[in-house]
Amino acid sequence: MNVFKLLSRSSKAAQSAPAQTLPSAGAVANPQLFGHDESATVSSDTRKNKKRKRGKDAEDTSAPLPADLDFFGTSKKEDAEPTIQATEMKQKRTSQLQTDIETNGKQEELEVEPYDEDESKRILRSHKLKVTVLEDFAPQEDEAQPEKKKKKRKKEEKVVEKKKHAKKQLFPQPLTSFVQLRTRYGISRRLADNLREQAYTLPTEVQLGTLPLLLRSRKTEQECQKGDSSAASASGAEYGGDIDLLSVAPTGSGKTIAFLIPVIDALLSEKTAEGDDGPRAIVIAPTRELASQIVNEARKLSKGTGLKATLMKKGMEVVERPEEEKVKSDEDGPRNSEEEDESASDSGDEDKAGQQKKRKRRRADKLKAAILVTTPAALLNALKQNDNTLASLPSVRHLVLDEADVLLDPLFREQTLSVWNACSNPLLRVGLWSATMGSNIETLAISTLNTRWTSLSSTNTTLPPRRPLIRLVVGLKDTAIPNISHQLIYAATEQGKLLGLRQLLHPTALPTTSSGPSLRPPFLVFTQTIPRAIALHSELLYDIPPEAGGSSRIAVLHADLSGTQRESIMTKFRRGDIWVLITTDLLARGVDFRGLNGVVNYDVPNSAAAYVHRVGRTGRAGRAGGVAVTFYTQEDIPYVKLIANVIRAAEKLRGVAEEDQSVKQWLLDALPTPTKREKQELKKKGVEARRSAKTDDGKNKARISTKSGYERRVENRKRGAKIGSKQRQEQEPRRKVEEASESEFEGFE
Numbered sequence: 248m249n250v251f252k253l254l255s256r257s258s259k260a261a262q263s264a265p266a267q268t269l270p271s272a273g274a275v276a277n278p279q280l281f282g283h284d285e286s287a288t289v290s291s292d293t294r295k296n297k298k299r300k301r302g303k304d305a306e307d308t309s310a311p312l313p314a315d316l317d318f319f320g321t322s323k324k325e326d327a328e329p330t331i332q333a334t335e336m337k338q339k340r341t342s343q344l345q346t347d348i349e350t351n352g353k354q355e356e357l358e359v360e361p362y363d364e365d366e367s368k369r370i371l372r373s374h375k376l377k378v379t380v381l382e383d384f385a386p387q388e389d390e391a392q393p394e395k396k397k398k399k400r401k402k403e404e405k406v407v408e409k410k411k412h413a414k415k416q417l418f419p420q421p422l423t424s425f426v427q428l429r430t431r432y433g434i435s436r437r438l439a440d441n442l443r444e445q446a447y448t449l450p451t452e453v454q455l456g457t458l459p460l461l462l463r464s465r466k467t468e469q470e471c472q473k474g475d476s477s478a479a480s481a482s483g484a485e486y487g488g489d490i491d492l493l494s495v496a497p498t499g500s501g502k503t504i505a506f507l508i509p510v511i512d513a514l515l516s517e518k519t520a521e522g523d524d525g526p527r528a529i530v531i532a533p534t535r536e537l538a539s540q541i542v543n544e545a546r547k548l549s550k551g552t553g554l555k556a557t558l559m560k561k562g563m564e565v566v567e568r569p570e571e572e573k574v575k576s577d578e579d580g581p582r583n584s585e586e587e588d589e590s591a592s593d594s595g596d597e598d599k600a601g602q603q604k605k606r607k608r609r610r611a612d613k614l615k616a617a618i619l620v621t622t623p624a625a626l627l628n629a630l631k632q633n634d635n636t637l638a639s640l641p642s643v644r645h646l647v648l649d650e651a652d653v654l655l656d657p658l659f660r661e662q663t664l665s666v667w668n669a670c671s672n673p674l675l676r677v678g679l680w681s682a683t684m685g686s687n688i689e690t691l692a693i694s695t696l697n698t699r700w701t702s703l704s705s706t707n708t709t710l711p712p713r714r715p716l717i718r719l720v721v722g723l724k725d726t727a728i729p730n731i732s733h734q735l736i737y738a739a740t741e742q743g744k745l746l747g748l749r750q751l752l753h754p755t756a757l758p759t760t761s762s763g764p765s766l767r768p769p770f771l772v773f774t775q776t777i778p779r780a781i782a783l784h785s786e787l788l789y790d791i792p793p794e795a796g797g798s799s800r801i802a803v804l805h806a807d808l809s810g811t812q813r814e815s816i817m818t819k820f821r822r823g824d825i826w827v828l829i830t831t832d833l834l835a836r837g838v839d840f841r842g843l844n845g846v847v848n849y850d851v852p853n854s855a856a857a858y859v860h861r862v863g864r865t866g867r868a869g870r871a872g873g874v875a876v877t878f879y880t881q882e883d884i885p886y887v888k889l890i891a892n893v894i895r896a897a898e899k900l901r902g903v904a905e906e907d908q909s910v911k912q913w914l915l916d917a918l919p920t921p922t923k924r925e926k927q928e929l930k931k932k933g934v935e936a937r938r939s940a941k942t943d944d945g946k947n948k949a950r951i952s953t954k955s956g957y958e959r960r961v962e963n964r965k966r967g968a969k970i971g972s973k974q975r976q977e978q979e980p981r982r983k984v985e986e987a988s989e990s991e992f993e994g995f996e
């Protein structure tokens with residue numbers, strides 16, 4: 248029985264789940280979302296052949312599973328790969344392909360002559376890339392005569408006004424193969440090897456557009472010397488990679504390596520001055536999970552280069568602090584729980600020696616780490632000095648804000664800006680990256696850059712010319728990726744949602760809508776709050792049969808768990824031991840689970856941007872077949888239009904015909920449009936009905952449970968009766984003793 252067929256009173260029965268490729272079912276030949284290049288199909292053919300061969304080898308191990316245990320829906324498919332680990336096989340295959348290309352001497356084919364402007368425009372357009380100069384600070388003409396100054400200023404103001412409306416567009420030389428990173432931009436051989444080891448062959452859109460902007464091309468250098476500067480100007484190469492960048496690209500489109508490659512390359516070519524210690528690049532991410540993922544990527548790319556990437560931890564020393572401060576802080580005691588445990592067992596001299604060792608270790612971290620990846624709060628704590636001021640970080644030349652819109656949102660804004668301002672090097676290059684970027688964030692970024700520049704130039708007269716701020720957008724700004732299918736389901740009540748999720752957990756469940764594919768584990772379930780995530784977890788704990796792994800297959804992850812618990816759950820989920828992970832928005836941003844088949848928004852997200860990021864955990868690197876299910880109840884109706892609009896836009900981008908759209912026009916017309924105030928309230932606190940335990944009428948509509956109020960009352964009465972009877976039983980012997988002793992007492996006669 249399909250519960251949603253009942254709830255939505257649909258007349259069309261869904262007979263069976265349509266055949267479906269899952270993101271976890273293996274590799275993608277082309278990680279790009281738009282303008283697929285035909286050459287990529289070669290690798291897909293090679294892949295098919297290889298897959299079949301391996302399928303033969305593994306015939307005996309792939310016996311079909313009973314339908315009720317076939318959670319991944321793969322037993323019917325001959326050549327599908329069953330788990331997240333399949334991606335590793337893909338890496339090996341594509342790596343082989345890349346090696347083949349190089350050893351067969353075909354590298355020259357990839358090493359194409361620079362595209363002319365028209366070709367560049369065509370490629371960029373087909374990949375839906377738009378590059379704009381937001382602020383240009385090209386050297387101004389000589390100072391005008393004093394009497395002409397007023398007129399000139401007026402003219403300039405007009406120009407600025409015009410510029411606001413018609414910003415200069417750039418057409419960078421598209422990077423069509425990673426081999427060009429070496430041939431065209433001369434990146435370090437080691438870095439190129441590390442990239443190849445990761446089996447990256449085709450650059451994604453964001454890499455195709457940003458890498459040419461952030462790296463310095465050898466060819467354009469020669470062009471500039473020859474005086475052919477018009478091409479260099481149109482492509483942005485005239486800036487020689489010396490720009491501040493604001494990059495908006497879809498979720499899972501490979502932004503991490505797009506910002507890491509230029510940073511690592513620059514660090515390898517930059518000269519370090521004597522005594523110039525401390526981190527030279529800082530990457531800020533909003534959560535520990537994301538920071539740890541970035542540091543892993545950075546380590547893979549900088550392997551063998553001598554550069555060290557470190558994850559900021561409590562107690563780590565980032566800047567040199569005066570000796571008395573160190574002594575004081577050591578006297579204050581250990582600064583994290585691990586140290587606390589260790590130091591508890593130390594005593595006397597051992598204690599001192601141990602502390603010295605720890606101090607050395609912390610300092611070693613500081614001295615060697617060229618790239619520091621951190622959350623804003625962790626770094627801020629490390630920078631705080633005894634007098635409550637912040638130490639500065641003059642060594643930092645590169646600052647990357649990953650998920651910049653959330654980092655500059657009121658929740659993190661103060662912390663992020665404090666760290667940004669602590670990076671006092673006048674040559675600091677800034678990169679802001681995210682899949683969503685409101686215009687308010689752009690304005691804030693511009694004003695921060697301007698304020699910094701004004702204050703720096705007032706104290707330093709020898710500053711080099713101000714670098715421009717460039718914005719790159721891939722696809723439609725603030726839209727969900729086009730390669731996943733969205734299902735927006737009215738579940739009416741909290742109970743309806745729970746029933747719906749239970750049905751999704753069932754491997755033989757019918758698709759939730761007549762047209763959409765069904766959801767298969769592994770998937771993520773998002774709730775609005777931590778207590779709701781915990782409650783949902785305990786409700787569903789026994790829904791997976793023991794033969795399929797039982798309660799160990801389902802877990803909950805939230806910020807109230809310890810760091811070690813969080814890490815262990817993440818590892819198990821990545822390994823494929825956990826199939827359903829219930830979580831809050833903690834995992835909504837940046838976290839990369841390559842083979843995730845779907846996302847369930849058990850509670851509607853707090854904003855359109857939150858929806859884009861949550862559902863973007865599936866369909867990564869161009870993988871198709873991901874499913875995003877969003878339940879909504881009566882309480883959510885005022886806000887659902889925000890999400891419905893995102894789904895419509897994503898399906899339009901994918902070219903879905905009107906009649907096949909999952910959100911019909913009539914629904915869109917019927918849904919109320921939330922006011923600006925409602926949107927702000929929602930973003931800050933979520934849907935009100937789920938915030939508190941009780942609603943105004945004293946009932947708890949937001950409780951996660953399949954039991955009705957009546958059933959719970961009966962249960963409560965039964966429980967009360969049991970407790971009463973137990974108490975009576977306990978009191979009975981005492982009463983008997985008292986009675987007996989009363990009856991035995993014969994009085995004083």
Ligand SMILES: Nc1ncnc2c1ncn2[C@@H]1O[C@H](COP(=O)(O)OP(=O)(O)OP(=O)(O)O)[C@@H](O)[C@H]1O
Pocket residue numbers: 278446447448449450451454496497498499500501502503504681682836837838839841863867868
């Ligand atoms: N050129 C490429 N070819 C194949 N896979 C790639 C390529 N670039 C990145 N990837 C893979 O794509 C996945 C997503 O990358 P990444 O986490 O950097 O995405 P993102 O754009 O930062 O996403 P989000 O907006 O969610 O943070 C990763 O598994 C990464 O290894």
